[in-house]
Amino acid sequence: xxxxxxxxxxxxxxxxxxxxxxxxxxxxxxxxxxxxxxxxxxxxxxxxxxxxxxxxxxxxxxxxxxxxxxxxxxxxxxxxxxxxxxxxxxxxxxxxxxxxxxxxxxxxxxxxxxxxxxxxxxxxxxxxxxxxxxxxxxxxxxxxxxxxxxxxxxxxxxxxxxxxxxxxxxxxxxxxxxxxxxxxxxxxxxxxxxxxxxxxxxxxxxxxxxxxxxxxxxxxxxxxxxxxxxxxxxxxxxxxxxxxxxxxxxxxxxxxxxxxxxxxxxxxxxxxxxxxxxxxxxxxxxxxxxxxxxxxxxxxxxxxxxxxxxxxxxxxxxxxxxxxxxxxxxxxxxxxxxxxxxxxxxxxxxxxxxxxxxxxxxxxxxxxxxxxxxxxxxxxxxxxxxxxxxxxxxxxxxxxxxxxxxxxxxxxxxxxxxxxxxxxxxxxxxxxxxxxxxxxxxxx
Numbered sequence: 104x105x106x107x108x109x110x111x112x113x114x115x116x117x118x119x120x121x122x123x124x125x126x127x128x129x130x131x132x133x134x135x136x137x138x139x140x141x142x143x144x145x146x147x148x149x150x151x152x153x154x155x156x157x158x159x160x161x162x163x164x165x166x167x168x169x170x171x172x173x174x175x176x177x178x179x180x181x182x183x184x185x186x187x188x189x190x191x192x193x194x195x196x197x198x199x200x201x202x203x204x205x206x207x208x209x210x211x212x213x214x215x216x217x218x219x220x221x222x223x224x225x226x227x228x229x230x231x232x233x234x235x236x237x238x239x240x241x242x243x244x245x246x247x248x249x250x251x252x253x254x255x256x257x258x259x260x261x262x263x264x265x266x267x268x269x270x271x272x273x274x275x276x277x278x279x280x281x282x283x284x285x286x287x288x289x290x291x292x293x294x295x296x297x298x299x300x301x302x303x304x305x306x307x308x309x310x311x312x313x314x315x316x317x318x319x320x321x322x323x324x325x326x327x328x329x330x331x332x333x334x335x336x337x338x339x340x341x342x343x344x345x346x347x348x349x350x351x352x353x354x355x356x357x358x359x360x361x362x363x364x365x366x367x368x369x370x371x372x373x374x375x376x377x378x379x380x381x382x383x384x385x386x387x388x389x390x391x392x393x394x395x396x397x398x399x400x401x402x403x404x405x406x407x408x409x410x411x412x413x414x415x416x417x418x419x420x421x422x423x424x425x426x427x428x429x430x431x432x433x434x435x436x437x438x439x440x441x442x443x444x445x446x447x448x449x450x451x452x453x454x455x456x457x458x459x460x461x462x463x464x465x466x467x468x469x470x471x472x473x474x475x476x477x478x479x480x481x482x483x484x485x486x487x488x489x490x491x492x493x494x495x496x497x498x499x500x501x502x503x504x505x506x507x508x509x510x511x512x513x514x515x516x517x518x519x520x521x522x523x524x525x526x527x528x529x530x531x532x533x534x535x536x537x538x539x540x541x542x543x544x545x546x547x
Contacts (some may be wrong), residue, residue: 124516154274168439179203217516234320236358241303241344257274280297299513301415324454369440397447420466
């Protein structure tokens with residue numbers, strides 16, 4: 104890690120940061136001359152910082168604040184090491200961190216540690232998940248009270264139309280996407296294809312599959328930070344809000360995953376179009392935990408504006424082969440790449456919690472040899488199927504009481520997330536739609 108800074112002598116400051124429960128980067132600015140100390144000994148900030156609400160405020164009555172004396176956690180660098188922050192004007196490096204107790208134990212309230220805990224269950228069985236996130240976002244002119252698509256740098260016009268898979272729409276923002284891909288190269292984020300989506304100024308970028316799920320979650324977290332920061336350099340916003348426009352599609356974060364064994368073989372592939380028993384077990388586990396994990400997939404007030412039947416966001420708990428109306432889609436193609444696409448989550452999620460929830464639920468199903476119901480055919484919106492919670496409050500209650508969730512996440516994280524979301528629910532109910540829009544546009 105020290106060598107990275109020596110190879111980049113123009114970098115004068117670093118940011119050291121960890122992801123809180125809302126996926127917000129929390130940390131410090133440090134002069135480069137003190138970077139060695141952080142690398143060798145880590146840094147400290149209060150454990151309560153990992154458990155702030157979306158406004159960055161302490162959680163009322165949290166045991167992490169006054170009850171514990173607001174004690175410090177120890178933040179240590181992740182395996183990622185230093186990387187540039189290309190969206191800033193001055194050369195700057197980011198050092199991602201995660202939190203531990205003083206005695207070296209992982210802090211259970213850290214979302215990255217929660218994912219590590221799930222991956223330990225796979226490792227114990229000689230298995231390794233392979234994960235590929237797909238991230239949708241909007242480019243938005245938020246300079247006025249009404250959100251609108253920004254003026255194209257090429258045409259000088261606002262293209263007020265949805266253009267699904269339009270090359271012209273991509274070309275209108277060619278310089279932005281060129282700079283974005285260059286920045287991904289600098290940060291070692293494996294950005295793959297970009298497409299235009301169904302909303303005004305809406306796009307999707309896929310990240311390449313990765314057999315290190317922690318790294319895949321890192322990539323998604325860093326990508327969101329990069330896209331939002333780079334857009335501001337261009338004079339507009341990029342937002343992963345679940346539903347910024349009432350009349351256009353929301354933004355999702357779909358996640359593809361498979362599982363390989365110690366020989367590198369995909370355990371979801373049995374050489375048939377149907378896939379293996381392991382794949383069906385994983386599907387069943389994901390379905391059983393889906394309603395109770397909705398708080399992870401839809402963590403904010405605005406999230407539930409996207410969760411509307413018939414609006415390209417799955418709301419029915421079901422699965423199907425090559426069916427994008429299903430919550431769990433089994434894509435066609437080479438059997439060796441047999442995988443599950445989990446399609447429920449919005450773009451506003453914390454990637455660490457999302458991937459932990461999906462992989463944890465899948466492992467529940469594998470451990471239990473669970474069997475799913477028959478796959479659906481046709482539109483899920485026209486069938487009588489079990490539904491995910493359609494309100495934030497119901498999702499919070501389901502998450503808190505769930506035996507499925509208790510097998511995936513540690514008790515401390517469940518408590519912290521529930522208290523955080525109940526505090527946000529209270530204050531969001533007192534906020535105007537404009538105030539809600541303003542806080543979510545930049546944060547999530």
